[in-house]
Every structure is written in C-alpha cells, then in structure tokens.
C-alpha cells in the first residue's frame with residue numbers, strides 16, 4: 001500500500017509522547033436510525049492511500065465531489081455507493097491530520113460495507129472523542145475548547161448552546177490565556193528581583209508586582225464567585241415543588257410539563273417518590289421535581305417520601321412552596337428560604353397577599369387563573385440564577401478546581417515576605433493554569449475528558 005504523506009506535522013503537545021504515525025480511524029459522524037445520509041469520517045496517515053484505493057485518487061481538497069466508491073477502484077471491484085467526498089489534507093483539518101468525509105446513502109448495508117472496506121485498508125473504528133483528542137494533541141484546540149465541543153453536541157437549550165459556543169470559539173480559553181500571560185510577566189519580573197538583588201531595582205518594581213498579583217487574584221476570585229452560573233447552565237437547574245398533601249403539587253407539575261407526568265388524585269399522600277421532569281424555562285434547562293406532601297405520617301413508605309422531599313428542599317436551586325387556598329398554612333409554618341410561594345385553588349377561596357415576608361402568587365390549576373404569571377415568575381428566577389456579567393462563565397468542576405488552585409497559590413505568594421519564596425508559589429499558579437488549558441501535565445485526565453464524547457467526534 002502506498003503510504004500517504006505523514007499528517008499532523010504541526011507542533012505536537014509535549015505532554016503525550018508523540019506517535020509519529022497516526023493510525024487511521026473512522027466513525028459514523030451522524031446518528032443511528034433511519035436517515036437519508038450518513039457521514040463517515042476518517043482521519044490518520046492512511047487517508048491518502050485509502051482514497052487512492054477506493055476512489056482512484058484523492059479529489060480536490062476541501063471541495064465536495066460526487067464519486068463512485070469502490071472496494072478497489074483500480075479493478076472496479078465491488079461498487080459500494082455513490083458518495084459525496086470531502087478531502088481535508090493535514091494539517092489544516094479538524095484533527096490536524098489527513099482526513100476525509102464520505103457522505104453515504106444511509107442504508108445500514110452500505111455503512112457496514114464501507115466500514116469493512118476501511119478496515120481492510122488498515123483503519124480501525126474510532127473511540128469516543130478520538131477525533132477531538134487528536135485535534136487537541138495536534139494543537140488545533142486547547143482542552144477548554146475541546147470540552148466546549150462536547151457541550152455543544154450535548155446542548156439542548158438556548159442557554160447551553162450559547163455557553164458552549166463561547167467555549168468552542170475560544171472566548172473562555174482567551175480569558176485563561178490572558179491570565180497566564182499576566183502571570184508569566186509577573187514571574188519574569190519576580191525572577192529579576194531575585195537575580196539582581198544588589199542592583200538597586202527601584203522599590204516601585206516590587207510594588208507593581210504585588211499590585212499585579214493582587215489584581216489577578218481578585219479577577220480569579222470574581223470568576224470563581226459567579227454563583228456557579230456556568231455549571232448551572234450546563235447541568236440545568238433544579239426547581240422542586242413542595243407543600244402539604246393535596247395542595248396541588250402534582251397538578252402544577254403536570255401543567256408546567258404540559259403532560260400527565262404525575263398522578264393527581266383527591267387522596268392525600270398520592271405522590272410518594274420524587275418525580276422529575278425536564279422542561280425549558282426562558283431558554284434554561286430546568287428539572288422540576290414533584291415531591292410527596294409533607295406531613296406527619298405513620299406509613300413508612302410515605303415517611304420515606306417525606307424524607308426525600310426534604311432532601312430536595314435542601315438541594316434545589318429554587319423551591320416552589322405551595323399550599324391550597326382552602327387549607328392555608330397555620331401560623332407556625334414559615335416560608336422556606338428564597339422560596340417562590342404559591343397559593344393554589346383560588347377558585348375555592350381567596351389567596352392571602354403575603355406569607356411571612358414573601359408575596360404570594362395566587363393560582364388555580366383547575367381554572368388556569370394566575371398560571372401564566374407564575375410561569376413568568378419561574379422564568380425570571382431561572383434567568384436570575386444563570387445570568388451574570390458578560391464575561392464567559394466557568395463551566396466545569398475541573399475548571400473550578402484549577403482556578404481554585406491558582407487562587408490559593410497567588411494568595412500564598414502574596415503572604416510570602418521573601419521574594420525567593422514568592423517565586424515558587426507563582427510557578428505553582430502557572431502550572432495550575434497550564435493544566436486548565438491543557439498545556440502541561442494532563443495525560444492523566446485526557447481519558448476522562450475525551451471519554452465523555454460520543455463516537456465520531
């Protein structure tokens with residue numbers, strides 16, 4: 001077989017021993033299930049040779065061309081499909097390697113015949129995230145951008161899509177790179193202080209250094225203290241509906257979910273398990289949780305339901321506390337902290353204006369009265385919990401851990417009276433930032449990061 005020119009000749013990350021030859025991988029980039037077209041993606045050193053074998057030669061780069069696809073074009077043996085072919089020679093491809101795409105007719109027999117032919121030419125099926133992993137190793141994207149690609153594929157809501165885009169297009173990485181640049185400058189000036197202690201550097205040099213470290217540390221603190229809005233957008237918010245039995249919790253859940261997700265009945269204690277339904281409020285993914293009515297009970301199963309309800313009260317981003325107008329809470333009951341308070345069944349009795357300090361949303365799930373206003377209140381809450389300044393938010397626990405480390409190292413540096421000792425802390429901060437974008441020492445986390453991808457990306 002003719003060997004294609006080595007691909008991915010651009011710089012290789014120093015954290016994984018570069019394998020000079022990139023084994024050729026392939027995967028279906030489009031989903032399973034009935035469809036008109038299936039896209040087969042192929043990347044690696046063997047691509048040129050495979051195109052020669054199956055098409056008779058690589059087509060014009062980066063142009064969609066319709067070609068007959070053969071198991072062996074030279075002998076015109078076994079016509080596999082008529083496919084649209086896109087040839088991306090490395091290094092200016094997604095992976096940085098030679099790669100191509102075949103837009104096939106999506107019949108399962110065609111897909112498996114093409115896969116067989118690729119295996120016969122020495123390619124192997126790709127692992128989850130392997131294309132993007134190669135893009136990372138070849139310096140096409142950094143780790144934060146790669147994670148953004150995974151989020152973009154997973155994005156179900158507008159807020160998730162917008163956030164993932166700020167990550168894949170490098171806006172979040174740019175922030176981290178800007179921090180690294182500033183830290184590098186601080187570190188250089190710090191080294192100068194140590195190297196030329198007797199050369200009477202003006203005291204302003206050290207003062208400016210301290211000022212810069214302090215400013216950077218404050219910015220990182222602000223990034224960390226954004227109320228986890230980026231992580232919330234990614235994972236979605238959770239809103240739980242709690243209150244006494246028969247208040248209409250399940251009825252409200254069903255109305256918000258626009259389907260009969262939970263059983264509604266006049267029997268108090270109908271809901272026992274927590275019932276979760278995903279909805280979208282103002283472009284934000286929200287998991288609504290219907291819970292068991294909270295009351296004293298001798299029924300062990302209902303008691304477990306009550307215990308679970310209390311768990312959700314504690315762990316939700318927002319609690320919707322509901323009671324019925326014809327069974328208002330007694331004077332000992334107090335509103336839950338930060339709750340949205342709802343009085344249901346206002347078709348039976350008037351709602352009180354306030355419950356403790358909190359104003360009450362009066363609704364009737366039966367007649368529909370007040371429900372649109374309540375939805376708007378919930379939408380505003382979802383927006384308040386996920387919006388912030390224009391700066392790209394922190395989106396993952398991995399980023400939070402690294403930023404925490406940088407913050408701690410900068411704090412330690414500021415606490416050091418000796419310039420020599422400060423340098424060590426600054427280097428630690430630099431390393432933590434490098435791990436964040438994937439520039440240093442990340443071998444151990446690559447499997448975790450790319451394992452979350454789907455196959456074909």
Ligand SMILES: Nc1nc2c(ncn2[C@@H]2O[C@H](COP(=O)(O)OP(=O)(O)OP(=O)(O)O)[C@@H](O)[C@H]2O)c(=O)[nH]1
Pocket residue numbers: 244245246247248249250251252263264265266267268269270271272291292293294344345346347348363364365366367
């Ligand atoms: N009149 C009136 N009845 C309602 C309204 N909303 C719900 N109901 C009725 O109240 C009863 C209880 O409703 P559910 O939604 O099951 O109440 P729940 O809070 O989930 O009850 P548990 O799961 O038992 O804690 C049902 O018979 C509903 O049809 C309303 O706005 N007005």
Ligand SMILES: [K+]
Pocket residue numbers: 245246264265266267268269270271
């Ligand atoms: K009920």
Ligand SMILES: [Mg+2]
Pocket residue numbers: 249250251262263264270271290291293
């Ligand atoms: Mg219920």
